[in-house]
Amino acid sequence: MNWEIIVNSDYKDTVAETGNKLLIGNGYLGVRGTLDEHEKEELVAITLAGIYDKVGNGWREPLNAPNPFWSKIHLDDQLLTARSENVIFHEQNLQFRYGILIRETVWKTEKGNITLKTERYADINAVNKLHYRISLSSDQVMHLRLSTGINSDVWDIHGPHYKGVRLIEKDSCLACEALVQNDIDRVAVVREDTIAESSIYEKRLVTDESKIFNCYEIELNPHQSFELTSEIAIVTTKDHSDALNKAIQVCQSSSSSDKTNHLSKWDKIWNTCEVEIGGDEMAEMGMNYSLYQLNIAAPRHSKSLSIPARALSGQVYKGAIFWDTEMFMLDYFLWTQPEIAKTLIGYRIDTLSGALEKASQYGYEGAFYAWESQEGGFDACSDYNVTDVFTNRPVRTYFKDKQMHISSAIARGIDYYVQVTDDFSVLLEGGLITVIECAMFYRSLLLKPLLKDHFVINDVIGPDEYHERVNNNAYTNYMAHYTIKCAIEQAKAVMTLYPEAYLAIDKVNDISEKLKKLEAVVDKIYLPKPNEFGLLEQFDGYFTLEDITPDIAKSRLKHPKEYWGGGNGVASDTQVIKQADVLTLMEVRSDIFSPDVIEKNWHYYEPRTEHGSSLSACMYALTACRFNRPDLSYPFFLKSALSDLKGGGKQWAGLVYIGGTHPAASGGAWKSLIQGFAGLELSENEPLLSPNLPEHWQYLVFRINYKGKLIKIRINSVKGSYHILREEIK
Incomplete structure (x- = not known):
């Protein structure tokens, strides 16, 4: 299989997509696949996992670290870049089997040809480390700088997030210590250069307002x-109190x-x-590249961390964790x-207190x-997630308030983990009470119409976000029922x-009383049924x-970003x-x-689906297999x-940029x-x-880990x- 992604151009209108496609990372950080000479205008970013900042009225978002790959090459007074007219060869090559990004550019000049080669990768073992190599050569005698x-002048969507930087040379290293606007956190970036003994050069240290760098005057032949x-x-x-040292x-x-x-x-x-x-070959490469993207986002360095909706490809969606993960x-x-x-x-279990507090703020239990x-x-979701393209005013949205189905995703994740692994430690270490509190939340949403003998759930948003504040969204009702049933079953299993262990958990969390309340409602939740045509209505009144x-809806747009x-x-x-909304339910x-x-x-439903979310296509793929x-x-x-290999996905929601992996x-x-x-x-x-x-x-050949055994399956x-052939491997 081809494990290389190659890009041969550096155009301004494709730089965002290239940065996503050539992303490297290790779960602690993600480095966009930009070029060495790029500045923040080309969306250069090293996005850090799990550390956030908010500036003024802007959205709270993850920090981008100062850029330690900043490099410029001059021949006399001419800056050489991938966009220079005298480029005769240019290539970026992501070797995605190993997360290594290689660049080669050749310039033809009056003094001879110059070749630049660079290599960078994020260490998959020591996640605070990055490695970088620069090679310059020529076919004639010449002098280069x-x-x-x-470079601490970083790209921010809602920044700047650094109120000051300290640029120093210490212990033979270049160092940048950036103070975050919250006056609490600091980000330290340190770089130590080693030059091959055979290289001929003179070096001087340069510091300006935003950069600290070595300037090498190089003799090539x-x-x-x-x-x-x-x-x-x-x-x-977040890692160490003395981050710089x-x-x-x-x-x-x-x-x-x-x-x-x-x-x-x-x-x-x-x-x-x-x-x-x-x-x-296309499907094979695309699938393994997709797994590469998941693997470089995986928080192997932590026991309690999750993967943002755009992974570590930038600050889009505030670096927040959505239902996407579970x-x-x-x-x-x-x-x-x-x-x-x-x-x-573990991340969801450890953030239960935030979920309890949010429910309380809205007047709910659980x-x-x-x-x-x-x-x-902490819920970073704004009350105003979209900007009106005609008035440039923020539009009130209800994603934060009304997407009640989010808690069922956490319950489903915990339940499925236990089913696959038989690892009940998750339940004993907070998972059981997490699922029960999710169930208690749904119980508090239930309403009983005066003349009905069942409970309904009104005023919600389902997976389809285009229809806000609807009643009896089928996905939400069924998943609420599932969560309550799951809580009862898990409690009985423990x-x-x-x-x-159950008695100890019960003593602190009063599980027995909560189970009585859940058992009293679980079989009385309204679960809409398919009609005479076999169709399940997405929510009350949808079919009207x-x-x-x-396509017809699109033709009514008065602005492309509307x-x-x-x-x-x-x-x-x-x-x-x-x-996919009803079909997401039918898959789950x-x-x-x-x-x-x-x-x-x-x-x-498929002909009526815009597929305006990257979450949609896979649900139609899965359900067609059913x-x-x-x-x-x-x-x-x-x-x-x-989706990331070809690009071309939705980049805007109104005037809000939503690009990324x-x-x-x-x-x-x-x-x-x-x-x-x-x-499976x-x-x-x-x-x-x-x-x-x-x-x-x-x-089809794939691997699974089933209860501690790694099994290779060939169909x-x-x-x-x-x-079907099965082989246990080591």
Whole structure:
């Protein structure tokens, strides 16, 4: 398989997409795939996980670290860049098997040809480390000037987040210590350069208002290149109280074996998850690239951290944690690297207090999780998430207030983790009370109409965000019922298996009384049923809305960046939906909907879906597999698998930039492949497989971790019949 992503151009209008596509990272940080000479205007960013700041009335967002890869090359007074007219070769090459980004640019000048080669990677083992190499050569004798160091003038969406920087040379290192606007946190970036002994140069240190760098006056000839290696460390006060000195220590701890260890760790990761697809190179490459994106976002360095909606590709969506993690990404980690899945679950358990507080603020009981979660479960979601393109005024939205289904995603994540792993420690260490509090939240939402004998849930937003404040959204009602039922079942399981632990938890959290309240309502929640045509109405009154296609809705736009939803959007009073809603329910609860019903709803809702979210395609891919139509599933699977490789996704919501990588689509592609085409399901003794591969596929090979055993599975397809081979690997 081809493990290289190559970009041969540096155009201003594609720099954002290239930065996403060539992203490197290690779960602690993400480095956008920009060029060495780029400035913040080209969206240069090293986005840090789990550390945030808010400036004035701007949105609270993650910090971007000062850039230690800043480099400029001059021939006399001419700045050489990838956009220079005299470029005769230019290439960026992401070797995504190992997360290494290589750049080569050749300039033809009057004095001869000049070749620049650089290499950078984020250490997958020591996550505070980055590694950087610069090589300059020429085919003639010439003099060049290389300026390279740390640039603190960073790109921020709602910044600036640094109120001051200290630029110093210390212990032979270039150092930048940035003070965050909150007057609490600091970010230290340290870089130590080593020059090959054969290189001919003179060096001087330069410091200006925003940069500290070494200026190298270099003598080149056809037999003499200039070789520079930089060891880089980034440490924040979240990691260590003395971030600067700790960064110097980390930087100087580098050794010649770092890269070997880095490569070895990546090989071990791929041994748990690599996918092979016979007869479809595009799908194979797209799927493994999607897994690369998930792997570089995985918080291996933590026991309690999660993956933002745009991973670590920038500050978009405030670097917050959405339902994306539990509903779209978790399954991949759970079946391949369960220790990471436990870390993702741990984040939700540890932010329960924030969910309890949010529920209380709205007058509810239990746990109402943040729609856009930051530290401690703080909800970073604004009341005004969209800007009116005509008035330039913020528009009131209700994502934070009314997307009640968020808490069911956390309950589902914990429940599925226990089912797959048999690891009940999660329940004993806070998971049980988390699920119960999610259930108590849904209980507090229930309303009983005077003349009815059931409870309804009104005034919500389902997965389809174009229709706000609706009643009895099918997804929300069914998932509320699922969460309450799950809480009851899990409590009984813990009571049976771990009676002493249960009594201890009950004593502190009064579980027994809460279970009585939950048992009293669980079977009385209104669960809408399919009508005489087999169709499940998305919410009360949905079928009475204007029935048009997304293309017709689009033709009504008066501005290309106009928001489709809300009070006045072109989709609001129509049956056009943003993303899979009913079909998301039918995938998550495929155990209670027949293939025939799923098929009828698929054919009804898909033509009415705009697919304005990267979360949508995979749900249609998965549900098409539920009624044995891999031909219908395949294009939606491919759309998810290629979402970051091909780019072209939605970049704007109104006037708000929402570009970046799409880890939920990557996770959804894995779900479509393994739980869809391969038909992976749980059973008591071993995983069950019900393959239904696309017709042109010859075989599918994948790996799963089932209860501590790493199993390689090969499904051979011959004229519609399947031969399954299983092999336990180490």
